Amino acid sequence: MSIFDASGHEQVVFCHDPESGLRAIIAVYSTALGPALGGTRFYPYASEEEALTDVLHLSEGMAYKNAIAGLDHGGGKAVIWGDPGVDKTEALLRAYGRFVESLGGRYVTACDVGTYVEDMDHVARETRHVSGRSPESGGAGDSSILTAFGVFQAMRAAAQHRWGAVDLAGRTVGVAGLGKVGRHLIPHLLEAGADVVACDVDPAAIGRTAANHPQVRLVADADELIASGIHIYAPCAMGGVLNESTLKTLDAEIVCGAANNQLAEPEVAVELERAGVLYCPDYVVNSGGVIQVADEYDGAFDFKRAERRTLGIFATTARILERAKGEGTTPVAAANAIAEERIAAVGRLQRLRMFR
Template sequence: MVLTEKQQKVLDLFEEMEKNGHEQVIFNYDKATGLKSIIAIHDTTLGPALGGCRMWNYKTTEDAIKDVLRLSKGMTYKCGVAGVTHGGGKAVIIGDPKSEKSDELFQAFGSYVETLKGRFYTGTDVGTVGMDFVSAGKQTKYLVGLPEEYGGSGNSAVITAYGVWKAIKATAKEAFGKDSLAGLKIAIQGLGKVGQCLVKHLHEEGAKLIVTDISQDNVAEICQQYPNIEAVKPEEIFSVDCDIFSPNALGAVINDETISQFKCHAIAGAANNVLAEERHGDMLHDKGIVYAPDYVANAGGLIQVADELQTYNKDRAFKNAGLIYDILSDIYQISRVKNIPSYKAANILVETKIEKIGKIQGKFTGK
């Protein structure tokens, strides 16, 4: 039997799902609003899937599929390492977030989230903001990260930066034998909401900071607020002679081109998917650069929105985000004992946890 091109694409998608362990991929189209959305549920062993909704002007549908599959799998690992009772999921909306948003579009999206009846909870991500989900909330209750005035926990950048600060301290302990950042030279790539909050923590602890951002306004604002901070051009940040490099902008910044430029001893930041490929994590290990796996370091925001689902308690959320320090310490120990890259050690930690909890939940409890 000869498969048509359309049949072959379906077969390829199932192969991707099988390879990466995805449970479900849902394609949603709404004629009235033009909504084109994909929801991917990776693994629900730990509980209902949780993950943000990204709106992006993807060049092709295939690009959107690849992104939602990759991101949803990452959320399973982030939920697992953060200790929340959720699995991994993600949603993407295909469209220009600057010109194609509307109340009706997000209501349509919310209606499709509602059909999953709690298998998937979602909220803000790249290209979306809290008010988008106020619109979606007119059609579904399975949302997190709403603005405070609408019953949510509000801006997650503050707790994300707090968790990254703890991750940097744990990484400093592994690389230099002590977790004090006083006097350490830290290069910060990205001065968005998280990066700006992170600068405050690091500056207050006495670190020497070198910063960059594609927005000169962001750089100027930080340098005005902290006059002793040095700024460099975006393309220069990778080759800065520093103790710790902190990526807080785009992903895939650890790649063949940048690794040869690094003059740091450790890497820890808030950016997602900073390894262009897993082999780049192997290369960092071989070079003796301590690397904080991104989904561990930046788990603070996830911890906050997951806490909403049991009535948000700020103190509890920050307490749990502070545990990122201990989690990373365990990961570094596994890395040392097994002599494997830290990203592999983190994966082992999460996969072992998911396997054990899966067995626990598989027991008959008399219900």
């Protein structure tokens, strides 16, 4: 892939520190609304090209997520190429932090797949431009709690749009992935009276769920999950799960989950619409986490304030679904249009120069 074919990205930075083993890529898609904000993914990619493709895709998605969440942040993302269980060290994370600092605030990092609050504490020792730190280090802590809360709010809005009521009692929700977000989503669903079916590739996550929530029905894998008579499918693990194959067996009226990049191809959004499946755009649904890290970065973190802002995901989702219905388009197209309108309208203000 040519770097200059990076789909309109403002900046792509390759970071290499041989002594610590750091191999990272930081992609800044847009700073039209403010400093690019997006997490750091630590993942054992099969190739350098795969890592580059992922960070370009993810950083573009963050620009839309931050815009539609009403944040004064553009979109960026970083990936560290390696196995977090083997390659992650304090030295590597601090070396990465120095590269983040070198961008002078154009990019603000946080947690993502393979990175946690304690990792951001190490990164923060080398840069000011980091969020998602532990409370002991002055941060907000685990952002997956508000991410799950936001997913639940989007799900309620989707239920209202599809069935005329936000009530999930008696509905069956399939949660694929019981990690950072899925584990926090399940209590919301159970409290709302929903029946929950779940799966995960990690035996420890399965065991934890079985112990904490014995009423949850656990199945072998996502293939069994999507064909098990569910009303709502909530992908909460890795992306690309909605594809030609899963569309053939998907037995749900709503898809609303926390995973990033759920659509294997953009055309899948149209296929879901044709199949009568209401798809809630993932970057809208899972924006509770970025609302939290933005609240931490932009000032003294206040959980109640961030929670109130996350509650707004309900209204945002409802607005998107209504616009899509009114315009005869997909929810993805409607969400993209709303985000692009805000980027254009608010982003132009940065070009204004005021003098005193």
